[in-house]
Amino acid sequence: MIAFVDESAVRAALAEVPDPEIPVVSVVDLGMVESVEVAPDAIRVELLPTFVGCPALDVIREAVEQRLAGFGRAVGVSFGYRVPWTSDRITAVGRERLRAAGFAPPDDPAAMRCPYCGSGEVALDNLFGPTQCRSLHYCRACRQPFESFKPV
Amino acid sequence: MTTAAASDLVPATPNALALLLLAMADDEFVIGFSDSEWTGIAPLLEEDVAMSSIAQDELAHAQALFRLLADVVDDGRDADAIAYDRPADGYFHARLLDHARGDWAQTIARRFLYETADAVRLEALAGSSYLPLRDLVGKIRREERYHAMHITAWLERLASTAGEPRNRLLAALDRLALDAATVLAPLPDELSLLMAGVVDAPGSDLDARWRAAIAPVLARLKLPMPPPAADPPRARTDHSDAFRWLHGEFTSVRRLDPRAAW
Numbered sequence: 001m002i003a004f005v006d007e008s009a010v011r012a013a014l015a016e017v018p019d020p021e022i023p024v025v026s027v028v029d030l031g032m033v034e035s036v037e038v039a040p041d042a043i044r045v046e047l048l049p050t051f052v053g054c055p056a057l058d059v060i061r062e063a064v065e066q067r068l069a070g071f072g073r074a075v076g077v078s079f080g081y082r083v084p085w086t087s088d089r090i091t092a093v094g095r096e097r098l099r100a101a102g103f104a105p106p107d108d109p110a111a112m113r114c115p116y117c118g119s120g121e122v123a124l125d126n127l128f129g130p131t132q133c134r135s136l137h138y139c140r141a142c143r144q145p146f147e148s149f150k151p152v
Numbered sequence: 153m154t155t156a157a158a159s160d161l162v163p164a165t166p167n168a169l170a171l172l173l174l175a176m177a178d179d180e181f182v183i184g185f186s187d188s189e190w191t192g193i194a195p196l197l198e199e200d201v202a203m204s205s206i207a208q209d210e211l212a213h214a215q216a217l218f219r220l221l222a223d224v225v226d227d228g229r230d231a232d233a234i235a236y237d238r239p240a241d242g243y244f245h246a247r248l249l250d251h252a253r254g255d256w257a258q259t260i261a262r263r264f265l266y267e268t269a270d271a272v273r274l275e276a277l278a279g280s281s282y283l284p285l286r287d288l289v290g291k292i293r294r295e296e297r298y299h300a301m302h303i304t305a306w307l308e309r310l311a312s313t314a315g316e317p318r319n320r321l322l323a324a325l326d327r328l329a330l331d332a333a334t335v336l337a338p339l340p341d342e343l344s345l346l347m348a349g350v351v352d353a354p355g356s357d358l359d360a361r362w363r364a365a366i367a368p369v370l371a372r373l374k375l376p377m378p379p380p381a382a383d384p385p386r387a388r389t390d391h392s393d394a395f396r397w398l399h400g401e402f403t404s405v406r407r408l409d410p411r412a413a414w
Contacts, residue, residue, distance in 0.1 A: 051295060052295065053212020053215070084294060126198045127302055128202040131205075132208060132295075
Protein backbone atom coordinates (compact mmCIF):
# COMPACT_ATOMS: atom_id res chain seq x y z
CA MET A 1 0.00 0.00 0.00
CA ILE A 2 1.32 3.44 -0.88
CA ALA A 3 0.68 6.24 1.61
CA PHE A 4 -1.21 9.22 0.25
CA VAL A 5 1.11 12.13 -0.41
CA ASP A 6 0.65 15.52 -2.00
CA GLU A 7 2.59 18.77 -2.00
CA SER A 8 1.02 20.14 1.14
CA ALA A 9 1.77 16.92 3.04
CA VAL A 10 5.41 17.23 1.99
CA ARG A 11 5.53 20.92 2.97
CA ALA A 12 4.01 20.10 6.36
CA ALA A 13 6.74 17.49 6.87
CA LEU A 14 9.44 19.98 5.82
CA ALA A 15 8.10 22.40 8.43
CA GLU A 16 9.41 19.90 10.98
CA VAL A 17 12.98 19.95 9.64
CA PRO A 18 14.96 22.37 11.84
CA ASP A 19 17.82 24.56 10.71
CA PRO A 20 20.91 22.84 12.21
CA GLU A 21 22.49 26.12 13.33
CA ILE A 22 19.33 27.82 14.69
CA PRO A 23 17.05 24.86 15.50
CA VAL A 24 14.14 27.06 16.67
CA VAL A 25 13.31 27.73 13.01
CA SER A 26 12.58 25.21 10.26
CA VAL A 27 13.69 25.25 6.64
CA VAL A 28 10.13 26.39 5.83
CA ASP A 29 10.29 29.27 8.38
CA LEU A 30 13.54 30.41 6.73
CA GLY A 31 11.96 30.41 3.27
CA MET A 32 14.51 27.91 1.96
CA VAL A 33 11.92 25.72 0.21
CA GLU A 34 11.58 26.96 -3.36
CA SER A 35 9.62 24.09 -4.89
CA VAL A 36 8.14 20.71 -4.06
CA GLU A 37 7.26 18.25 -6.78
CA VAL A 38 5.42 15.02 -6.10
CA ALA A 39 5.68 12.40 -8.87
CA PRO A 40 4.23 8.88 -8.76
CA ASP A 41 7.59 7.42 -7.82
CA ALA A 42 9.55 10.36 -6.44
CA ILE A 43 9.49 13.53 -4.37
CA ARG A 44 11.76 16.36 -5.50
CA VAL A 45 12.55 19.31 -3.27
CA GLU A 46 14.44 22.39 -4.42
CA LEU A 47 16.06 24.30 -1.56
CA LEU A 48 17.80 27.69 -1.65
CA PRO A 49 21.05 28.04 0.34
CA THR A 50 20.96 31.10 2.60
CA PHE A 51 24.68 31.66 1.85
CA VAL A 52 26.84 30.05 -0.86
CA GLY A 53 29.16 28.65 1.79
CA CYS A 54 26.57 27.57 4.35
CA PRO A 55 28.30 24.52 5.90
CA ALA A 56 24.96 23.13 7.09
CA LEU A 57 23.70 22.21 3.60
CA ASP A 58 24.73 18.55 3.75
CA VAL A 59 23.16 18.19 7.18
CA ILE A 60 19.96 19.82 5.90
CA ARG A 61 19.88 17.53 2.85
CA GLU A 62 20.18 14.44 5.03
CA ALA A 63 17.53 15.70 7.48
CA VAL A 64 15.09 16.37 4.63
CA GLU A 65 15.72 12.95 3.05
CA GLN A 66 15.22 11.29 6.42
CA ARG A 67 12.03 13.20 7.23
CA LEU A 68 10.46 12.43 3.82
CA ALA A 69 11.58 8.79 3.72
CA GLY A 70 8.30 7.77 5.39
CA PHE A 71 6.35 8.69 2.23
CA GLY A 72 7.85 5.61 0.59
CA ARG A 73 9.15 7.31 -2.55
CA ALA A 74 12.60 8.23 -3.78
CA VAL A 75 13.55 11.66 -2.41
CA GLY A 76 15.69 14.08 -4.44
CA VAL A 77 16.99 17.23 -2.75
CA SER A 78 18.68 19.89 -4.85
CA PHE A 79 20.25 23.24 -3.98
CA GLY A 80 20.38 25.99 -6.57
CA TYR A 81 20.87 29.70 -7.21
CA ARG A 82 18.33 30.11 -10.04
CA VAL A 83 16.28 32.00 -7.47
CA PRO A 84 18.53 33.73 -4.91
CA TRP A 85 17.54 33.24 -1.28
CA THR A 86 16.92 36.63 0.33
CA SER A 87 16.28 37.38 3.97
CA ASP A 88 12.78 38.67 3.22
CA ARG A 89 11.82 35.06 2.44
CA ILE A 90 11.81 34.39 6.21
CA THR A 91 8.14 33.96 7.17
CA ALA A 92 6.32 36.02 9.81
CA VAL A 93 6.28 32.92 12.02
CA GLY A 94 10.00 32.46 11.38
CA ARG A 95 10.76 36.06 12.37
CA GLU A 96 8.78 35.66 15.61
CA ARG A 97 10.57 32.40 16.45
CA LEU A 98 13.96 34.02 15.82
CA ARG A 99 13.08 36.94 18.07
CA ALA A 100 11.86 34.65 20.85
CA ALA A 101 15.20 32.82 20.72
CA GLY A 102 17.22 36.05 21.05
CA PHE A 103 17.99 36.62 17.35
CA ALA A 104 16.87 39.92 15.86
CA PRO A 105 15.23 39.11 12.51
CA PRO A 106 16.75 40.79 9.44
CA ASP A 107 15.89 44.50 9.23
CA ASP A 108 17.23 47.84 8.13
CA PRO A 109 19.87 48.95 10.64
CA ALA A 110 17.61 51.88 11.59
CA ALA A 111 14.73 49.54 12.39
CA MET A 112 16.84 47.14 14.49
CA ARG A 113 15.33 46.35 17.90
CA CYS A 114 16.78 44.40 20.80
CA PRO A 115 15.09 40.97 20.78
CA TYR A 116 15.18 40.89 24.60
CA CYS A 117 13.76 44.28 25.65
CA GLY A 118 12.54 45.79 22.36
CA SER A 119 14.69 48.92 22.69
CA GLY A 120 15.96 50.65 19.56
CA GLU A 121 19.09 51.80 21.44
CA VAL A 122 21.29 49.19 19.84
CA ALA A 123 24.81 49.29 18.43
CA LEU A 124 26.35 47.15 15.72
CA ASP A 125 29.43 45.43 17.17
CA ASN A 126 30.44 43.39 14.15
CA LEU A 127 28.90 42.84 10.71
CA PHE A 128 30.27 39.31 10.96
CA GLY A 129 29.22 36.78 13.55
CA PRO A 130 29.60 33.11 14.50
CA THR A 131 28.04 31.98 11.22
CA GLN A 132 27.94 33.62 7.79
CA CYS A 133 24.30 34.69 8.14
CA ARG A 134 24.61 36.48 11.50
CA SER A 135 25.88 39.86 12.83
CA LEU A 136 26.70 40.90 16.42
CA HIS A 137 24.99 43.75 18.28
CA TYR A 138 24.80 45.25 21.77
CA CYS A 139 21.71 46.69 23.45
CA ARG A 140 22.54 49.83 25.42
CA ALA A 141 19.18 49.73 27.20
CA CYS A 142 19.30 46.25 28.74
CA ARG A 143 23.08 45.78 28.27
CA GLN A 144 22.59 42.52 26.46
CA PRO A 145 24.72 41.41 23.52
CA PHE A 146 22.60 39.78 20.82
CA GLU A 147 22.82 38.46 17.28
CA SER A 148 20.83 39.41 14.22
CA PHE A 149 20.15 37.68 10.93
CA LYS A 150 21.97 39.59 8.16
CA PRO A 151 19.69 41.22 5.61
CA VAL A 152 20.74 39.92 2.17
CA MET B 153 21.43 39.75 -21.46
CA THR B 154 20.39 43.18 -22.59
CA THR B 155 22.40 44.05 -25.67
CA ALA B 156 21.59 41.23 -28.07
CA ALA B 157 19.08 38.47 -28.64
CA ALA B 158 20.27 34.95 -27.88
CA SER B 159 20.21 34.04 -31.57
CA ASP B 160 22.73 36.80 -32.35
CA LEU B 161 25.27 35.31 -30.01
CA VAL B 162 27.86 32.75 -30.90
CA PRO B 163 28.80 30.24 -28.23
CA ALA B 164 31.97 31.05 -26.30
CA THR B 165 34.78 28.60 -26.88
CA PRO B 166 34.89 26.19 -23.94
CA ASN B 167 38.48 27.16 -23.39
CA ALA B 168 37.74 30.88 -22.97
CA LEU B 169 34.90 30.15 -20.57
CA ALA B 170 37.07 27.71 -18.62
CA LEU B 171 39.84 30.31 -18.26
CA LEU B 172 37.37 32.91 -16.99
CA LEU B 173 35.98 30.47 -14.40
CA LEU B 174 39.50 29.34 -13.45
CA ALA B 175 40.68 32.93 -12.98
CA MET B 176 37.71 33.79 -10.77
CA ALA B 177 37.84 30.56 -8.77
CA ASP B 178 41.60 30.74 -8.18
CA ASP B 179 41.35 34.41 -7.13
CA GLU B 180 38.71 33.64 -4.51
CA PHE B 181 40.51 30.45 -3.46
CA VAL B 182 43.92 32.07 -2.94
CA ILE B 183 42.71 35.22 -1.17
CA GLY B 184 40.38 33.07 0.96
CA PHE B 185 43.21 30.81 2.12
CA SER B 186 45.63 33.69 2.51
CA ASP B 187 43.28 35.77 4.67
CA SER B 188 42.18 32.74 6.71
CA GLU B 189 45.70 32.85 8.18
CA TRP B 190 44.42 35.66 10.41
CA THR B 191 42.12 33.23 12.22
CA GLY B 192 43.26 33.30 15.83
CA ILE B 193 45.81 36.11 15.43
CA ALA B 194 43.92 39.13 14.03
CA PRO B 195 44.62 42.43 15.85
CA LEU B 196 41.12 42.53 17.40
CA LEU B 197 38.77 39.73 18.44
CA GLU B 198 36.06 41.25 16.20
CA GLU B 199 38.46 41.08 13.27
CA ASP B 200 39.32 37.49 14.06
CA VAL B 201 35.62 36.71 13.58
CA ALA B 202 35.20 39.02 10.58
CA MET B 203 38.25 37.86 8.63
CA SER B 204 37.43 34.19 9.29
CA SER B 205 33.85 34.72 8.08
CA ILE B 206 35.00 36.61 4.97
CA ALA B 207 37.59 33.92 4.17
CA GLN B 208 34.88 31.28 4.57
CA ASP B 209 32.69 33.19 2.07
CA GLU B 210 35.56 33.45 -0.44
CA LEU B 211 36.43 29.75 -0.21
CA ALA B 212 32.76 28.88 -0.70
CA HIS B 213 32.58 31.10 -3.79
CA ALA B 214 35.72 29.36 -5.08
CA GLN B 215 34.17 25.94 -4.47
CA ALA B 216 30.98 26.90 -6.34
CA LEU B 217 33.05 28.28 -9.25
CA PHE B 218 35.25 25.15 -9.33
CA ARG B 219 32.03 23.10 -9.63
CA LEU B 220 30.93 25.12 -12.66
CA LEU B 221 34.43 24.72 -14.09
CA ALA B 222 34.32 20.92 -13.58
CA ASP B 223 31.11 20.84 -15.68
CA VAL B 224 32.69 22.93 -18.46
CA VAL B 225 36.00 21.06 -18.56
CA ASP B 226 34.26 17.69 -18.17
CA ASP B 227 37.49 15.67 -18.02
CA GLY B 228 36.64 13.51 -15.03
CA ARG B 229 38.11 15.87 -12.43
CA ASP B 230 35.72 17.08 -9.72
CA ALA B 231 35.90 20.48 -7.99
CA ASP B 232 38.31 19.18 -5.32
CA ALA B 233 40.68 17.70 -7.89
CA ILE B 234 40.80 20.99 -9.79
CA ALA B 235 41.21 22.99 -6.59
CA TYR B 236 43.96 20.93 -4.98
CA ASP B 237 45.74 18.66 -7.46
CA ARG B 238 47.68 21.22 -9.49
CA PRO B 239 51.32 22.19 -9.05
CA ALA B 240 51.85 25.79 -7.87
CA ASP B 241 52.64 26.87 -11.44
CA GLY B 242 49.25 25.62 -12.64
CA TYR B 243 47.28 28.24 -10.67
CA PHE B 244 45.78 31.17 -12.54
CA HIS B 245 45.11 33.78 -9.83
CA ALA B 246 46.09 37.42 -10.26
CA ARG B 247 49.58 38.38 -9.16
CA LEU B 248 48.07 40.80 -6.63
CA LEU B 249 47.21 37.66 -4.65
CA ASP B 250 50.77 36.34 -4.92
CA HIS B 251 51.86 38.70 -2.16
CA ALA B 252 51.94 37.33 1.38
CA ARG B 253 49.17 38.59 3.66
CA GLY B 254 51.92 40.68 5.26
CA ASP B 255 50.95 42.95 8.15
CA TRP B 256 47.36 44.05 8.81
CA ALA B 257 47.81 47.13 6.61
CA GLN B 258 48.91 44.99 3.66
CA THR B 259 45.94 42.66 4.13
CA ILE B 260 43.59 45.65 4.17
CA ALA B 261 45.25 47.34 1.18
CA ARG B 262 45.14 44.14 -0.87
CA ARG B 263 41.56 43.31 0.10
CA PHE B 264 40.49 46.82 -0.93
CA LEU B 265 42.19 46.54 -4.34
CA TYR B 266 40.86 43.03 -4.88
CA GLU B 267 37.29 43.51 -3.64
CA THR B 268 36.75 46.65 -5.68
CA ALA B 269 38.09 44.97 -8.85
CA ASP B 270 36.10 41.80 -8.18
CA ALA B 271 32.92 43.89 -7.74
CA VAL B 272 33.44 45.34 -11.24
CA ARG B 273 34.01 41.85 -12.66
CA LEU B 274 30.87 40.47 -10.98
CA GLU B 275 28.81 43.40 -12.26
CA ALA B 276 30.02 42.64 -15.80
CA LEU B 277 28.70 39.08 -15.38
CA ALA B 278 25.32 39.98 -13.83
CA GLY B 279 23.56 39.60 -17.19
CA SER B 280 25.77 36.79 -18.50
CA SER B 281 24.46 34.54 -21.25
CA TYR B 282 26.05 31.63 -19.38
CA LEU B 283 23.16 31.07 -16.98
CA PRO B 284 24.84 28.93 -14.29
CA LEU B 285 27.39 31.72 -13.81
CA ARG B 286 24.76 34.48 -13.93
CA ASP B 287 22.73 32.76 -11.20
CA LEU B 288 25.76 32.16 -8.98
CA VAL B 289 27.01 35.73 -9.47
CA GLY B 290 23.59 37.05 -8.43
CA LYS B 291 23.96 35.23 -5.13
CA ILE B 292 27.65 36.05 -4.60
CA ARG B 293 27.10 39.80 -5.09
CA ARG B 294 24.68 39.88 -2.16
CA GLU B 295 27.41 38.51 0.09
CA GLU B 296 30.25 40.61 -1.29
CA ARG B 297 28.31 43.76 -0.33
CA TYR B 298 29.25 43.04 3.31
CA HIS B 299 32.91 42.56 2.41
CA ALA B 300 32.90 45.94 0.67
CA MET B 301 31.44 47.72 3.73
CA HIS B 302 34.02 46.06 5.96
CA ILE B 303 37.07 46.80 3.84
CA THR B 304 36.12 50.40 3.06
CA ALA B 305 35.68 51.12 6.78
CA TRP B 306 39.14 49.69 7.51
CA LEU B 307 40.82 51.54 4.66
CA GLU B 308 39.39 54.81 5.99
CA ARG B 309 40.41 53.98 9.52
CA LEU B 310 44.05 53.31 8.62
CA ALA B 311 44.31 56.13 6.07
CA SER B 312 42.98 58.78 8.43
CA THR B 313 45.07 57.82 11.46
CA ALA B 314 48.36 59.69 11.18
CA GLY B 315 51.59 57.96 12.13
CA GLU B 316 52.12 54.21 12.06
CA PRO B 317 48.67 53.17 10.68
CA ARG B 318 48.81 55.56 7.70
CA ASN B 319 52.51 54.95 7.10
CA ARG B 320 52.07 51.20 7.05
CA LEU B 321 49.11 51.53 4.67
CA LEU B 322 51.12 53.72 2.29
CA ALA B 323 54.05 51.29 2.40
CA ALA B 324 51.69 48.37 1.65
CA LEU B 325 50.06 50.18 -1.30
CA ASP B 326 53.54 50.88 -2.61
CA ARG B 327 54.60 47.21 -2.36
CA LEU B 328 51.40 46.11 -4.15
CA ALA B 329 51.37 48.91 -6.74
CA LEU B 330 52.81 47.07 -9.76
CA ASP B 331 50.41 44.14 -9.31
CA ALA B 332 47.38 46.19 -8.18
CA ALA B 333 45.69 46.15 -11.60
CA THR B 334 46.24 42.46 -12.40
CA VAL B 335 42.74 41.22 -11.42
CA LEU B 336 41.07 42.80 -14.46
CA ALA B 337 43.92 42.33 -16.95
CA PRO B 338 42.45 40.98 -20.22
CA LEU B 339 42.06 37.19 -20.32
CA PRO B 340 43.26 35.15 -23.30
CA ASP B 341 40.53 34.88 -25.94
CA GLU B 342 38.27 37.42 -24.18
CA LEU B 343 36.78 38.39 -27.57
CA SER B 344 35.06 35.02 -27.67
CA LEU B 345 33.47 35.71 -24.25
CA LEU B 346 32.33 39.14 -25.40
CA MET B 347 30.77 37.90 -28.62
CA ALA B 348 28.96 35.15 -26.74
CA GLY B 349 27.57 37.64 -24.19
CA VAL B 350 29.30 35.88 -21.28
CA VAL B 351 30.83 39.20 -20.15
CA ASP B 352 29.51 42.65 -21.07
CA ALA B 353 32.84 44.42 -21.71
CA PRO B 354 36.53 43.76 -22.47
CA GLY B 355 39.14 43.84 -19.70
CA SER B 356 40.29 47.32 -20.71
CA ASP B 357 36.77 48.70 -20.08
CA LEU B 358 36.54 46.87 -16.77
CA ASP B 359 39.86 48.41 -15.74
CA ALA B 360 38.49 51.88 -16.57
CA ARG B 361 35.30 51.17 -14.57
CA TRP B 362 37.40 50.02 -11.61
CA ARG B 363 39.54 53.15 -11.70
CA ALA B 364 36.43 55.35 -11.86
CA ALA B 365 35.01 53.51 -8.85
CA ILE B 366 38.07 53.78 -6.59
CA ALA B 367 39.35 57.22 -7.65
CA PRO B 368 36.96 59.25 -5.41
CA VAL B 369 37.69 57.06 -2.37
CA LEU B 370 41.46 57.25 -2.82
CA ALA B 371 41.35 60.99 -3.55
CA ARG B 372 39.31 61.69 -0.41
CA LEU B 373 41.79 59.72 1.69
CA LYS B 374 44.78 61.27 -0.15
CA LEU B 375 46.02 57.84 -1.23
CA PRO B 376 47.76 57.18 -4.58
CA MET B 377 45.94 55.65 -7.55
CA PRO B 378 47.50 52.34 -8.64
CA PRO B 379 49.56 52.44 -11.85
CA PRO B 380 48.61 50.24 -14.84
CA ALA B 381 49.59 46.57 -14.52
CA ALA B 382 53.31 46.29 -15.29
CA ASP B 383 53.03 43.30 -17.61
CA PRO B 384 49.39 42.35 -18.44
CA PRO B 385 50.19 39.08 -20.32
CA ARG B 386 51.95 37.84 -17.16
CA ALA B 387 49.16 39.07 -14.85
CA ARG B 388 48.25 35.50 -13.84
CA THR B 389 51.48 33.54 -14.26
CA ASP B 390 55.01 33.29 -12.79
CA HIS B 391 53.84 33.03 -9.21
CA SER B 392 55.89 34.09 -6.22
CA ASP B 393 57.71 32.14 -3.51
CA ALA B 394 55.12 33.43 -1.04
CA PHE B 395 52.44 31.67 -3.10
CA ARG B 396 54.52 28.49 -3.33
CA TRP B 397 54.63 28.42 0.45
CA LEU B 398 50.84 28.99 0.69
CA HIS B 399 50.27 26.26 -1.92
CA GLY B 400 52.24 23.82 0.23
CA GLU B 401 50.02 24.74 3.18
CA PHE B 402 46.63 24.53 1.49
CA THR B 403 47.38 21.25 -0.31
CA SER B 404 48.75 19.55 2.81
CA VAL B 405 45.47 17.97 3.95
CA ARG B 406 44.68 16.76 0.44
CA ARG B 407 48.12 15.15 0.16
CA LEU B 408 47.57 13.50 3.55
CA ASP B 409 44.07 12.23 2.71
CA PRO B 410 42.74 12.69 -0.83
CA ARG B 411 39.23 11.75 0.32
CA ALA B 412 38.97 14.46 2.97
CA ALA B 413 35.90 16.68 2.44
CA TRP B 414 35.81 20.52 2.64
